[in-house]
Amino acid sequence: MSKVRERIKRKEQNIERRDRMLTHDFSSERATIEEVFDQSTRMVLFSFLKSGVINEVNGVVNAGKESRVYWGKTKAGEDRAVKIYLTSSAEFKKGMLRYIEGDYRFKNVKRDTRALITTWAMKEFKNLEAANNVKIRVPKPIAVERNVVIMEFIGKDGVSAPSLKEQPPENPEKTYKQLLTYMKRLYRKAELVHGDLSEYNLMIWKGKLVMFDMSQSVPTSHPLADFLLNRDITNVNRFFSRQGVEVLPNEEVYKQVTGKNVKS
Ligand SMILES: Nc1ncnc2c1ncn2[C@@H]1O[C@H](COP(=O)(O)OP(=O)(O)OP(=O)(O)O)[C@@H](O)[C@H]1O
Ligand SMILES: [Mg+2]
Missing domain, CATH: 3.30.200.20 (Phosphorylase Kinase; domain 1)
Structure with missing residues:
Protein backbone atom coordinates (compact mmCIF):
# COMPACT_ATOMS: atom_id res chain seq x y z
CA MET A 1 0.00 0.00 0.00
CA ASP A 157 -27.96 14.41 40.53
CA GLY A 158 -28.54 16.52 37.46
CA VAL A 159 -31.10 18.76 39.15
CA SER A 160 -30.02 22.40 39.38
CA ALA A 161 -30.36 24.30 42.60
CA PRO A 162 -33.53 26.41 42.37
CA SER A 163 -33.20 30.01 41.30
CA LEU A 164 -34.45 32.71 43.66
CA LYS A 165 -37.38 33.05 41.28
CA GLU A 166 -38.29 29.39 41.81
CA GLN A 167 -37.58 29.38 45.50
CA PRO A 168 -37.52 32.74 47.30
CA PRO A 169 -34.83 33.06 49.98
CA GLU A 170 -35.67 31.98 53.53
CA ASN A 171 -33.78 34.92 54.93
CA PRO A 172 -34.19 37.70 52.35
CA GLU A 173 -32.41 40.35 54.46
CA LYS A 174 -29.29 38.25 54.71
CA THR A 175 -29.42 37.30 51.03
CA TYR A 176 -29.85 40.95 50.02
CA LYS A 177 -26.81 41.94 52.06
CA GLN A 178 -24.80 39.10 50.60
CA LEU A 179 -25.78 40.18 47.10
CA LEU A 180 -24.75 43.79 47.71
CA THR A 181 -21.37 42.51 48.89
CA TYR A 182 -21.04 40.45 45.70
CA MET A 183 -21.98 43.43 43.52
CA LYS A 184 -19.46 45.62 45.28
CA ARG A 185 -16.69 43.04 44.98
CA LEU A 186 -17.56 42.42 41.36
CA TYR A 187 -17.43 46.12 40.58
CA ARG A 188 -14.44 47.20 42.63
CA LYS A 189 -12.19 44.16 42.59
CA ALA A 190 -13.07 42.33 39.38
CA GLU A 191 -14.06 45.62 37.68
CA LEU A 192 -17.13 44.02 36.12
CA VAL A 193 -20.87 44.63 36.02
CA HIS A 194 -23.06 41.52 35.86
CA GLY A 195 -25.51 43.04 33.39
CA ASP A 196 -28.39 40.59 33.80
CA LEU A 197 -28.77 40.38 37.52
CA SER A 198 -32.16 39.27 38.81
CA GLU A 199 -33.88 36.45 40.70
CA TYR A 200 -33.49 34.34 37.53
CA ASN A 201 -29.70 34.35 37.66
CA LEU A 202 -29.15 33.76 41.36
CA MET A 203 -29.49 30.52 43.29
CA ILE A 204 -29.03 29.41 46.84
CA TRP A 205 -26.97 26.28 47.25
CA LYS A 206 -25.89 24.81 50.56
CA GLY A 207 -27.02 27.98 52.28
CA LYS A 208 -24.94 30.24 50.06
CA LEU A 209 -25.94 32.69 47.39
CA VAL A 210 -24.62 31.72 43.95
CA MET A 211 -24.42 34.19 41.06
CA PHE A 212 -24.36 32.78 37.52
CA ASP A 213 -25.09 33.44 33.82
CA MET A 214 -22.30 35.90 33.12
CA SER A 215 -21.82 35.87 29.35
CA GLN A 216 -23.15 39.42 29.10
CA SER A 217 -21.10 40.84 31.99
CA VAL A 218 -18.95 43.79 30.93
CA PRO A 219 -15.95 45.66 32.34
CA THR A 220 -16.74 48.80 34.32
CA SER A 221 -15.06 50.77 31.52
CA HIS A 222 -17.62 49.56 28.97
CA PRO A 223 -19.92 52.28 27.58
CA LEU A 224 -22.97 50.27 28.71
CA ALA A 225 -21.64 49.52 32.21
CA ASP A 226 -23.48 52.31 34.00
CA PHE A 227 -26.77 51.62 32.27
CA LEU A 228 -26.48 47.89 33.03
CA LEU A 229 -25.52 48.46 36.64
CA ASN A 230 -28.53 50.72 37.18
CA ARG A 231 -30.77 48.12 35.59
CA ASP A 232 -29.27 45.39 37.82
CA ILE A 233 -29.88 47.55 40.88
CA THR A 234 -33.49 48.20 39.87
CA ASN A 235 -34.15 44.46 39.34
CA VAL A 236 -32.51 43.46 42.60
CA ASN A 237 -34.31 46.13 44.63
CA ARG A 238 -37.66 45.26 43.07
CA PHE A 239 -37.27 41.57 43.89
CA PHE A 240 -36.07 42.06 47.46
CA SER A 241 -38.62 44.73 48.32
CA ARG A 242 -41.31 42.24 47.24
CA GLN A 243 -39.72 39.81 49.67
CA GLY A 244 -40.37 42.33 52.43
CA VAL A 245 -36.83 43.69 52.69
CA GLU A 246 -36.44 47.38 53.42
CA VAL A 247 -34.15 47.94 50.48
CA LEU A 248 -31.77 50.87 50.15
CA PRO A 249 -32.69 53.54 47.59
CA ASN A 250 -31.24 52.76 44.13
CA GLU A 251 -28.80 55.69 44.32
CA GLU A 252 -27.53 54.49 47.68
CA VAL A 253 -26.91 51.00 46.29
CA TYR A 254 -25.08 52.56 43.34
CA LYS A 255 -22.91 54.51 45.74
CA GLN A 256 -22.17 51.48 47.88
CA VAL A 257 -21.30 49.34 44.89
CA THR A 258 -19.18 51.85 42.98
CA GLY A 259 -18.03 54.27 45.67
CA LYS A 260 -19.32 57.05 43.40
CA ASN A 261 -22.45 59.17 43.26
CA VAL A 262 -24.93 58.56 40.46
CA LYS A 263 -24.18 60.91 37.57
CA SER A 264 -26.98 63.35 36.96
N1 LIG B 1 -23.51 25.71 36.64
C1 LIG B 1 -24.76 25.30 36.66
N2 LIG B 1 -25.16 24.30 37.47
C2 LIG B 1 -26.43 23.88 37.50
N3 LIG B 1 -27.41 24.39 36.74
C3 LIG B 1 -27.09 25.39 35.90
C4 LIG B 1 -25.76 25.90 35.81
N4 LIG B 1 -25.75 26.89 34.91
C5 LIG B 1 -26.99 26.99 34.44
N5 LIG B 1 -27.83 26.10 35.03
C6 LIG B 1 -29.27 25.90 34.79
O1 LIG B 1 -29.61 26.37 33.51
C7 LIG B 1 -30.46 27.52 33.58
C8 LIG B 1 -30.08 28.54 32.52
O2 LIG B 1 -28.74 28.93 32.71
P1 LIG B 1 -28.24 30.38 32.35
O3 LIG B 1 -29.06 31.38 33.07
O4 LIG B 1 -26.78 30.39 32.58
O5 LIG B 1 -28.51 30.45 30.80
P2 LIG B 1 -29.44 31.43 29.93
O6 LIG B 1 -28.75 31.60 28.65
O7 LIG B 1 -29.84 32.63 30.71
O8 LIG B 1 -30.72 30.53 29.73
P3 LIG B 1 -32.22 31.10 29.53
O9 LIG B 1 -32.33 31.47 28.09
O10 LIG B 1 -33.06 29.90 29.94
O11 LIG B 1 -32.41 32.26 30.46
C9 LIG B 1 -30.32 28.00 35.02
O12 LIG B 1 -31.47 28.66 35.46
C10 LIG B 1 -30.09 26.71 35.77
O13 LIG B 1 -31.31 26.05 36.01
MG1 LIG C 1 -30.15 33.09 32.75
Missing part, protein backbone atom coordinates in the same frame (compact mmCIF):
# COMPACT_ATOMS: atom_id res chain seq x y z
CA SER A 2 1.30 3.44 -0.84
CA LYS A 3 2.09 5.88 1.95
CA VAL A 4 -0.76 8.14 0.89
CA ARG A 5 -3.29 5.32 0.89
CA GLU A 6 -2.00 4.18 4.25
CA ARG A 7 -2.52 7.65 5.66
CA ILE A 8 -6.03 7.86 4.25
CA LYS A 9 -6.86 4.48 5.70
CA ARG A 10 -5.54 5.48 9.11
CA LYS A 11 -7.57 8.65 8.98
CA GLU A 12 -10.71 6.72 8.10
CA GLN A 13 -10.08 4.34 10.95
CA ASN A 14 -9.63 7.26 13.31
CA ILE A 15 -12.87 8.82 12.19
CA GLU A 16 -14.63 5.49 12.65
CA ARG A 17 -13.21 5.08 16.12
CA ARG A 18 -14.12 8.64 17.00
CA ASP A 19 -17.69 8.16 15.82
CA ARG A 20 -17.96 4.93 17.77
CA MET A 21 -16.75 6.73 20.88
CA LEU A 22 -19.13 9.59 20.36
CA THR A 23 -22.01 7.21 19.88
CA HIS A 24 -20.93 5.23 22.88
CA ASP A 25 -20.34 8.12 25.21
CA PHE A 26 -23.47 9.93 24.23
CA SER A 27 -25.62 6.82 24.02
CA SER A 28 -28.33 8.15 26.31
CA GLU A 29 -28.48 11.36 24.37
CA ARG A 30 -27.60 10.04 20.97
CA ALA A 31 -30.69 11.23 19.19
CA THR A 32 -30.39 14.67 20.74
CA ILE A 33 -26.71 14.96 19.96
CA GLU A 34 -27.29 14.00 16.36
CA GLU A 35 -30.32 16.18 15.84
CA VAL A 36 -29.33 19.19 17.83
CA PHE A 37 -25.59 19.58 17.54
CA ASP A 38 -23.80 20.53 14.43
CA GLN A 39 -20.59 18.81 13.48
CA SER A 40 -18.47 21.51 15.08
CA THR A 41 -20.20 21.20 18.47
CA ARG A 42 -19.86 17.42 18.32
CA MET A 43 -16.15 17.84 17.71
CA VAL A 44 -15.79 20.16 20.71
CA LEU A 45 -17.64 17.69 22.92
CA PHE A 46 -15.45 14.93 21.55
CA SER A 47 -12.29 16.85 22.37
CA PHE A 48 -13.53 17.36 25.96
CA LEU A 49 -14.24 13.64 26.21
CA LYS A 50 -10.84 12.80 24.82
CA SER A 51 -8.95 15.12 27.15
CA GLY A 52 -10.96 13.84 30.12
CA VAL A 53 -12.58 17.18 31.02
CA ILE A 54 -15.84 15.26 30.97
CA ASN A 55 -16.60 11.60 30.64
CA GLU A 56 -20.27 11.72 29.75
CA VAL A 57 -23.02 14.11 28.80
CA ASN A 58 -26.44 13.32 30.17
CA GLY A 59 -29.80 14.99 29.87
CA VAL A 60 -30.69 18.60 29.27
CA VAL A 61 -30.92 20.67 32.42
CA ASN A 62 -32.23 23.76 30.73
CA ALA A 63 -33.13 24.56 27.16
CA GLY A 64 -33.03 28.32 26.83
CA LYS A 65 -33.42 30.48 23.77
CA GLU A 66 -29.74 30.84 22.99
CA SER A 67 -28.13 28.15 25.07
CA ARG A 68 -28.67 24.68 26.42
CA VAL A 69 -27.27 23.44 29.68
CA TYR A 70 -26.51 19.74 29.98
CA TRP A 71 -25.63 17.63 32.97
CA GLY A 72 -22.20 16.09 32.52
CA LYS A 73 -20.00 13.94 34.67
CA THR A 74 -16.28 13.37 35.05
CA LYS A 75 -14.69 9.96 35.32
CA ALA A 76 -14.42 10.49 39.06
CA GLY A 77 -18.19 10.96 39.15
CA GLU A 78 -18.19 14.71 39.71
CA ASP A 79 -21.09 16.62 38.17
CA ARG A 80 -20.44 19.23 35.53
CA ALA A 81 -22.62 21.79 33.79
CA VAL A 82 -22.06 21.81 30.03
CA LYS A 83 -23.38 25.08 28.63
CA ILE A 84 -23.67 25.11 24.87
CA TYR A 85 -24.46 28.23 22.88
CA LEU A 86 -26.42 27.33 19.80
CA THR A 87 -28.49 30.08 18.35
CA SER A 88 -27.26 32.27 15.58
CA SER A 89 -30.33 34.43 15.13
CA ALA A 90 -29.76 37.92 13.81
CA GLU A 91 -31.24 39.27 17.02
CA PHE A 92 -28.84 37.32 19.23
CA LYS A 93 -25.95 38.41 17.05
CA LYS A 94 -26.91 42.06 17.40
CA GLY A 95 -27.29 41.60 21.13
CA MET A 96 -23.90 39.94 21.52
CA LEU A 97 -22.18 42.65 19.52
CA ARG A 98 -23.43 45.38 21.84
CA TYR A 99 -21.74 43.71 24.79
CA ILE A 100 -18.57 42.65 22.98
CA GLU A 101 -17.88 46.03 21.39
CA GLY A 102 -16.35 48.28 24.00
CA ASP A 103 -14.90 45.37 25.96
CA TYR A 104 -11.14 45.93 25.93
CA ARG A 105 -10.59 42.18 26.39
CA PHE A 106 -12.11 41.40 23.02
CA LYS A 107 -10.69 43.95 20.65
CA ASN A 108 -10.41 43.01 16.99
CA VAL A 109 -12.65 39.97 17.19
CA LYS A 110 -14.20 38.71 14.01
CA ARG A 111 -17.83 39.48 13.45
CA ASP A 112 -19.12 36.42 11.73
CA THR A 113 -21.69 34.55 13.77
CA ARG A 114 -19.50 31.60 14.65
CA ALA A 115 -16.66 33.83 15.87
CA LEU A 116 -19.09 35.90 17.92
CA ILE A 117 -20.47 32.82 19.66
CA THR A 118 -16.93 31.67 20.43
CA THR A 119 -16.20 35.08 21.94
CA TRP A 120 -19.47 34.94 23.86
CA ALA A 121 -18.58 31.59 25.44
CA MET A 122 -15.05 32.81 26.19
CA LYS A 123 -16.51 35.95 27.75
CA GLU A 124 -18.70 33.90 30.08
CA PHE A 125 -15.69 31.78 31.05
CA LYS A 126 -13.49 34.81 31.79
CA ASN A 127 -16.23 36.59 33.72
CA LEU A 128 -16.88 33.55 35.90
CA GLU A 129 -13.15 33.22 36.47
CA ALA A 130 -12.80 36.88 37.45
CA ALA A 131 -15.77 36.65 39.83
CA ASN A 132 -14.44 33.44 41.35
CA ASN A 133 -11.05 35.09 41.86
CA VAL A 134 -12.59 37.82 44.01
CA LYS A 135 -14.45 35.26 46.13
CA ILE A 136 -17.89 35.62 44.67
CA ARG A 137 -19.66 32.26 44.75
CA VAL A 138 -20.21 31.33 41.10
CA PRO A 139 -20.10 28.00 39.25
CA LYS A 140 -16.35 27.44 38.97
CA PRO A 141 -15.34 27.63 35.34
CA ILE A 142 -13.41 24.56 34.18
CA ALA A 143 -12.91 24.69 30.43
CA VAL A 144 -14.05 26.52 27.31
CA GLU A 145 -13.76 25.74 23.64
CA ARG A 146 -15.67 27.36 20.80
CA ASN A 147 -19.35 27.48 21.86
CA VAL A 148 -19.09 25.20 24.91
CA VAL A 149 -18.37 26.17 28.53
CA ILE A 150 -17.76 23.49 31.15
CA MET A 151 -18.31 24.52 34.74
CA GLU A 152 -19.10 23.28 38.20
CA PHE A 153 -22.61 21.91 38.47
CA ILE A 154 -24.65 23.72 41.10
CA GLY A 155 -27.17 21.18 42.32
CA LYS A 156 -27.40 17.44 42.76
Whole structure:
Protein backbone atom coordinates (compact mmCIF):
# COMPACT_ATOMS: atom_id res chain seq x y z
CA MET A 1 0.00 0.00 0.00
CA SER A 2 1.30 3.44 -0.84
CA LYS A 3 2.09 5.88 1.95
CA VAL A 4 -0.76 8.14 0.89
CA ARG A 5 -3.29 5.32 0.89
CA GLU A 6 -2.00 4.18 4.25
CA ARG A 7 -2.52 7.65 5.66
CA ILE A 8 -6.03 7.86 4.25
CA LYS A 9 -6.86 4.48 5.70
CA ARG A 10 -5.54 5.48 9.11
CA LYS A 11 -7.57 8.65 8.98
CA GLU A 12 -10.71 6.72 8.10
CA GLN A 13 -10.08 4.34 10.95
CA ASN A 14 -9.63 7.26 13.31
CA ILE A 15 -12.87 8.82 12.19
CA GLU A 16 -14.63 5.49 12.65
CA ARG A 17 -13.21 5.08 16.12
CA ARG A 18 -14.12 8.64 17.00
CA ASP A 19 -17.69 8.16 15.82
CA ARG A 20 -17.96 4.93 17.77
CA MET A 21 -16.75 6.73 20.88
CA LEU A 22 -19.13 9.59 20.36
CA THR A 23 -22.01 7.21 19.88
CA HIS A 24 -20.93 5.23 22.88
CA ASP A 25 -20.34 8.12 25.21
CA PHE A 26 -23.47 9.93 24.23
CA SER A 27 -25.62 6.82 24.02
CA SER A 28 -28.33 8.15 26.31
CA GLU A 29 -28.48 11.36 24.37
CA ARG A 30 -27.60 10.04 20.97
CA ALA A 31 -30.69 11.23 19.19
CA THR A 32 -30.39 14.67 20.74
CA ILE A 33 -26.71 14.96 19.96
CA GLU A 34 -27.29 14.00 16.36
CA GLU A 35 -30.32 16.18 15.84
CA VAL A 36 -29.33 19.19 17.83
CA PHE A 37 -25.59 19.58 17.54
CA ASP A 38 -23.80 20.53 14.43
CA GLN A 39 -20.59 18.81 13.48
CA SER A 40 -18.47 21.51 15.08
CA THR A 41 -20.20 21.20 18.47
CA ARG A 42 -19.86 17.42 18.32
CA MET A 43 -16.15 17.84 17.71
CA VAL A 44 -15.79 20.16 20.71
CA LEU A 45 -17.64 17.69 22.92
CA PHE A 46 -15.45 14.93 21.55
CA SER A 47 -12.29 16.85 22.37
CA PHE A 48 -13.53 17.36 25.96
CA LEU A 49 -14.24 13.64 26.21
CA LYS A 50 -10.84 12.80 24.82
CA SER A 51 -8.95 15.12 27.15
CA GLY A 52 -10.96 13.84 30.12
CA VAL A 53 -12.58 17.18 31.02
CA ILE A 54 -15.84 15.26 30.97
CA ASN A 55 -16.60 11.60 30.64
CA GLU A 56 -20.27 11.72 29.75
CA VAL A 57 -23.02 14.11 28.80
CA ASN A 58 -26.44 13.32 30.17
CA GLY A 59 -29.80 14.99 29.87
CA VAL A 60 -30.69 18.60 29.27
CA VAL A 61 -30.92 20.67 32.42
CA ASN A 62 -32.23 23.76 30.73
CA ALA A 63 -33.13 24.56 27.16
CA GLY A 64 -33.03 28.32 26.83
CA LYS A 65 -33.42 30.48 23.77
CA GLU A 66 -29.74 30.84 22.99
CA SER A 67 -28.13 28.15 25.07
CA ARG A 68 -28.67 24.68 26.42
CA VAL A 69 -27.27 23.44 29.68
CA TYR A 70 -26.51 19.74 29.98
CA TRP A 71 -25.63 17.63 32.97
CA GLY A 72 -22.20 16.09 32.52
CA LYS A 73 -20.00 13.94 34.67
CA THR A 74 -16.28 13.37 35.05
CA LYS A 75 -14.69 9.96 35.32
CA ALA A 76 -14.42 10.49 39.06
CA GLY A 77 -18.19 10.96 39.15
CA GLU A 78 -18.19 14.71 39.71
CA ASP A 79 -21.09 16.62 38.17
CA ARG A 80 -20.44 19.23 35.53
CA ALA A 81 -22.62 21.79 33.79
CA VAL A 82 -22.06 21.81 30.03
CA LYS A 83 -23.38 25.08 28.63
CA ILE A 84 -23.67 25.11 24.87
CA TYR A 85 -24.46 28.23 22.88
CA LEU A 86 -26.42 27.33 19.80
CA THR A 87 -28.49 30.08 18.35
CA SER A 88 -27.26 32.27 15.58
CA SER A 89 -30.33 34.43 15.13
CA ALA A 90 -29.76 37.92 13.81
CA GLU A 91 -31.24 39.27 17.02
CA PHE A 92 -28.84 37.32 19.23
CA LYS A 93 -25.95 38.41 17.05
CA LYS A 94 -26.91 42.06 17.40
CA GLY A 95 -27.29 41.60 21.13
CA MET A 96 -23.90 39.94 21.52
CA LEU A 97 -22.18 42.65 19.52
CA ARG A 98 -23.43 45.38 21.84
CA TYR A 99 -21.74 43.71 24.79
CA ILE A 100 -18.57 42.65 22.98
CA GLU A 101 -17.88 46.03 21.39
CA GLY A 102 -16.35 48.28 24.00
CA ASP A 103 -14.90 45.37 25.96
CA TYR A 104 -11.14 45.93 25.93
CA ARG A 105 -10.59 42.18 26.39
CA PHE A 106 -12.11 41.40 23.02
CA LYS A 107 -10.69 43.95 20.65
CA ASN A 108 -10.41 43.01 16.99
CA VAL A 109 -12.65 39.97 17.19
CA LYS A 110 -14.20 38.71 14.01
CA ARG A 111 -17.83 39.48 13.45
CA ASP A 112 -19.12 36.42 11.73
CA THR A 113 -21.69 34.55 13.77
CA ARG A 114 -19.50 31.60 14.65
CA ALA A 115 -16.66 33.83 15.87
CA LEU A 116 -19.09 35.90 17.92
CA ILE A 117 -20.47 32.82 19.66
CA THR A 118 -16.93 31.67 20.43
CA THR A 119 -16.20 35.08 21.94
CA TRP A 120 -19.47 34.94 23.86
CA ALA A 121 -18.58 31.59 25.44
CA MET A 122 -15.05 32.81 26.19
CA LYS A 123 -16.51 35.95 27.75
CA GLU A 124 -18.70 33.90 30.08
CA PHE A 125 -15.69 31.78 31.05
CA LYS A 126 -13.49 34.81 31.79
CA ASN A 127 -16.23 36.59 33.72
CA LEU A 128 -16.88 33.55 35.90
CA GLU A 129 -13.15 33.22 36.47
CA ALA A 130 -12.80 36.88 37.45
CA ALA A 131 -15.77 36.65 39.83
CA ASN A 132 -14.44 33.44 41.35
CA ASN A 133 -11.05 35.09 41.86
CA VAL A 134 -12.59 37.82 44.01
CA LYS A 135 -14.45 35.26 46.13
CA ILE A 136 -17.89 35.62 44.67
CA ARG A 137 -19.66 32.26 44.75
CA VAL A 138 -20.21 31.33 41.10
CA PRO A 139 -20.10 28.00 39.25
CA LYS A 140 -16.35 27.44 38.97
CA PRO A 141 -15.34 27.63 35.34
CA ILE A 142 -13.41 24.56 34.18
CA ALA A 143 -12.91 24.69 30.43
CA VAL A 144 -14.05 26.52 27.31
CA GLU A 145 -13.76 25.74 23.64
CA ARG A 146 -15.67 27.36 20.80
CA ASN A 147 -19.35 27.48 21.86
CA VAL A 148 -19.09 25.20 24.91
CA VAL A 149 -18.37 26.17 28.53
CA ILE A 150 -17.76 23.49 31.15
CA MET A 151 -18.31 24.52 34.74
CA GLU A 152 -19.10 23.28 38.20
CA PHE A 153 -22.61 21.91 38.47
CA ILE A 154 -24.65 23.72 41.10
CA GLY A 155 -27.17 21.18 42.32
CA LYS A 156 -27.40 17.44 42.76
CA ASP A 157 -27.96 14.41 40.53
CA GLY A 158 -28.54 16.52 37.46
CA VAL A 159 -31.10 18.76 39.15
CA SER A 160 -30.02 22.40 39.38
CA ALA A 161 -30.36 24.30 42.60
CA PRO A 162 -33.53 26.41 42.37
CA SER A 163 -33.20 30.01 41.30
CA LEU A 164 -34.45 32.71 43.66
CA LYS A 165 -37.38 33.05 41.28
CA GLU A 166 -38.29 29.39 41.81
CA GLN A 167 -37.58 29.38 45.50
CA PRO A 168 -37.52 32.74 47.30
CA PRO A 169 -34.83 33.06 49.98
CA GLU A 170 -35.67 31.98 53.53
CA ASN A 171 -33.78 34.92 54.93
CA PRO A 172 -34.19 37.70 52.35
CA GLU A 173 -32.41 40.35 54.46
CA LYS A 174 -29.29 38.25 54.71
CA THR A 175 -29.42 37.30 51.03
CA TYR A 176 -29.85 40.95 50.02
CA LYS A 177 -26.81 41.94 52.06
CA GLN A 178 -24.80 39.10 50.60
CA LEU A 179 -25.78 40.18 47.10
CA LEU A 180 -24.75 43.79 47.71
CA THR A 181 -21.37 42.51 48.89
CA TYR A 182 -21.04 40.45 45.70
CA MET A 183 -21.98 43.43 43.52
CA LYS A 184 -19.46 45.62 45.28
CA ARG A 185 -16.69 43.04 44.98
CA LEU A 186 -17.56 42.42 41.36
CA TYR A 187 -17.43 46.12 40.58
CA ARG A 188 -14.44 47.20 42.63
CA LYS A 189 -12.19 44.16 42.59
CA ALA A 190 -13.07 42.33 39.38
CA GLU A 191 -14.06 45.62 37.68
CA LEU A 192 -17.13 44.02 36.12
CA VAL A 193 -20.87 44.63 36.02
CA HIS A 194 -23.06 41.52 35.86
CA GLY A 195 -25.51 43.04 33.39
CA ASP A 196 -28.39 40.59 33.80
CA LEU A 197 -28.77 40.38 37.52
CA SER A 198 -32.16 39.27 38.81
CA GLU A 199 -33.88 36.45 40.70
CA TYR A 200 -33.49 34.34 37.53
CA ASN A 201 -29.70 34.35 37.66
CA LEU A 202 -29.15 33.76 41.36
CA MET A 203 -29.49 30.52 43.29
CA ILE A 204 -29.03 29.41 46.84
CA TRP A 205 -26.97 26.28 47.25
CA LYS A 206 -25.89 24.81 50.56
CA GLY A 207 -27.02 27.98 52.28
CA LYS A 208 -24.94 30.24 50.06
CA LEU A 209 -25.94 32.69 47.39
CA VAL A 210 -24.62 31.72 43.95
CA MET A 211 -24.42 34.19 41.06
CA PHE A 212 -24.36 32.78 37.52
CA ASP A 213 -25.09 33.44 33.82
CA MET A 214 -22.30 35.90 33.12
CA SER A 215 -21.82 35.87 29.35
CA GLN A 216 -23.15 39.42 29.10
CA SER A 217 -21.10 40.84 31.99
CA VAL A 218 -18.95 43.79 30.93
CA PRO A 219 -15.95 45.66 32.34
CA THR A 220 -16.74 48.80 34.32
CA SER A 221 -15.06 50.77 31.52
CA HIS A 222 -17.62 49.56 28.97
CA PRO A 223 -19.92 52.28 27.58
CA LEU A 224 -22.97 50.27 28.71
CA ALA A 225 -21.64 49.52 32.21
CA ASP A 226 -23.48 52.31 34.00
CA PHE A 227 -26.77 51.62 32.27
CA LEU A 228 -26.48 47.89 33.03
CA LEU A 229 -25.52 48.46 36.64
CA ASN A 230 -28.53 50.72 37.18
CA ARG A 231 -30.77 48.12 35.59
CA ASP A 232 -29.27 45.39 37.82
CA ILE A 233 -29.88 47.55 40.88
CA THR A 234 -33.49 48.20 39.87
CA ASN A 235 -34.15 44.46 39.34
CA VAL A 236 -32.51 43.46 42.60
CA ASN A 237 -34.31 46.13 44.63
CA ARG A 238 -37.66 45.26 43.07
CA PHE A 239 -37.27 41.57 43.89
CA PHE A 240 -36.07 42.06 47.46
CA SER A 241 -38.62 44.73 48.32
CA ARG A 242 -41.31 42.24 47.24
CA GLN A 243 -39.72 39.81 49.67
CA GLY A 244 -40.37 42.33 52.43
CA VAL A 245 -36.83 43.69 52.69
CA GLU A 246 -36.44 47.38 53.42
CA VAL A 247 -34.15 47.94 50.48
CA LEU A 248 -31.77 50.87 50.15
CA PRO A 249 -32.69 53.54 47.59
CA ASN A 250 -31.24 52.76 44.13
CA GLU A 251 -28.80 55.69 44.32
CA GLU A 252 -27.53 54.49 47.68
CA VAL A 253 -26.91 51.00 46.29
CA TYR A 254 -25.08 52.56 43.34
CA LYS A 255 -22.91 54.51 45.74
CA GLN A 256 -22.17 51.48 47.88
CA VAL A 257 -21.30 49.34 44.89
CA THR A 258 -19.18 51.85 42.98
CA GLY A 259 -18.03 54.27 45.67
CA LYS A 260 -19.32 57.05 43.40
CA ASN A 261 -22.45 59.17 43.26
CA VAL A 262 -24.93 58.56 40.46
CA LYS A 263 -24.18 60.91 37.57
CA SER A 264 -26.98 63.35 36.96
N1 LIG B 1 -23.51 25.71 36.64
C1 LIG B 1 -24.76 25.30 36.66
N2 LIG B 1 -25.16 24.30 37.47
C2 LIG B 1 -26.43 23.88 37.50
N3 LIG B 1 -27.41 24.39 36.74
C3 LIG B 1 -27.09 25.39 35.90
C4 LIG B 1 -25.76 25.90 35.81
N4 LIG B 1 -25.75 26.89 34.91
C5 LIG B 1 -26.99 26.99 34.44
N5 LIG B 1 -27.83 26.10 35.03
C6 LIG B 1 -29.27 25.90 34.79
O1 LIG B 1 -29.61 26.37 33.51
C7 LIG B 1 -30.46 27.52 33.58
C8 LIG B 1 -30.08 28.54 32.52
O2 LIG B 1 -28.74 28.93 32.71
P1 LIG B 1 -28.24 30.38 32.35
O3 LIG B 1 -29.06 31.38 33.07
O4 LIG B 1 -26.78 30.39 32.58
O5 LIG B 1 -28.51 30.45 30.80
P2 LIG B 1 -29.44 31.43 29.93
O6 LIG B 1 -28.75 31.60 28.65
O7 LIG B 1 -29.84 32.63 30.71
O8 LIG B 1 -30.72 30.53 29.73
P3 LIG B 1 -32.22 31.10 29.53
O9 LIG B 1 -32.33 31.47 28.09
O10 LIG B 1 -33.06 29.90 29.94
O11 LIG B 1 -32.41 32.26 30.46
C9 LIG B 1 -30.32 28.00 35.02
O12 LIG B 1 -31.47 28.66 35.46
C10 LIG B 1 -30.09 26.71 35.77
O13 LIG B 1 -31.31 26.05 36.01
MG1 LIG C 1 -30.15 33.09 32.75
